[in-house]
Amino acid sequence: MKGAIKETKFRFPNQIGFYKGKVRDVYKFEKSIVVIATDRISAFDVVLPKPIPYKGQVLNQIAAKFLEATSDIVPNWVTSHPDPNVTMGKKCEPFKVEMVIRGYLAGHAAREYAAGKRTICGVALPDGLKENDKLPHPIITPTTKADEGHDEDISKESILAKGIVSHDDYQILEKYTHALYARGTEIAAEKGLILVDTKYEFGKYDGEIYLIDEIHTPDSSRYFYADRYEANQAAGLPQKQLSKEFVRQWLISNGFQGKEGQQVPDMPPAFVQEISDRYIELFEKITGETFVKAETLEIEKRIEKAVLDHLM
Structure with missing residues (x-):
């Protein structure tokens, strides 16, 4: 090797x-x-x-x-x-949060949902979803950014209440997160993939907000192959994916x-x-x-x- x-x-x-x-x-x-x-x-x-x-x-x-x-x-x-x-x-x-955005019920969110939770990071989810189902619309489920140990789920409300990010800055982070996910989804679709979920990190330099770290990699994102997605969901089969999920x-x-x-x-x-x-x-x-x-x-x-x- x-x-x-x-x-x-x-x-x-x-x-x-x-x-x-x-x-x-x-x-x-x-x-x-x-x-x-x-x-x-x-x-x-x-x-x-x-x-x-x-x-x-x-x-x-x-x-x-x-x-x-x-x-x-x-x-x-x-x-x-x-x-x-x-x-x-x-x-x-860096802002002390990671902006996780999900278009599908997969990974950590699916495990939480299977355990009976219907609210994740302050975002309500409908009943009747199956693992890997497409969500009604993309949702942002932030996590704390831990220097060591585990990142923890946190709601927008808690982020603002604790002053981790200001209200004005958080609105900008939300806007950027949705726009980046939409662009990533378009690029993935051109290659026959579905961008299932991903995370973005942001920071400030001379007072301006910048996108930092990595984006749309297999460490920060989950991809499904688009060609078999609908058939696999209908049959209750696992989705073929390109991500770290198989390691987990x-x-x-x-x-x-x-x-x-x-x-x-x-x-x-x-x-x-x-x-x-x-x-x-x-x-x-x-x-x-x-x-x-x-x-x-x-x-x-x-x-x-x-x-x-x-x-x-």
């Missing part, structure tokens, strides 16, 4: 900070950041032990394409892509849901390879391009050189 990058420990000139996220390593400078998409994979807000070859490259390059494709809707943080795993951009002050389902079947006291099961090499293949499949399906694998023999040296050359 090809090499994969699990973490980085660089020290760049004029660097003033470092943050290790679930998937990304973020190097901070006075007005900018360097974000390295590693091959780490998380599920249930837990980073799994084994990295997935090419996953970081896939995420970084899909996000780059969608950020460019939505730049007319909202400005984004990106200034350059010096390496397949690296994005450089503005150092925004494998973990669930092996007794892990991120709950206290549960042990992360060991992922066999064949499953790690399957995950890598799935990520590459999504890249090719959603972009319509052939995925070109970057050199991974000395991946850390490659990334460090690219960043240093760009900082000079």
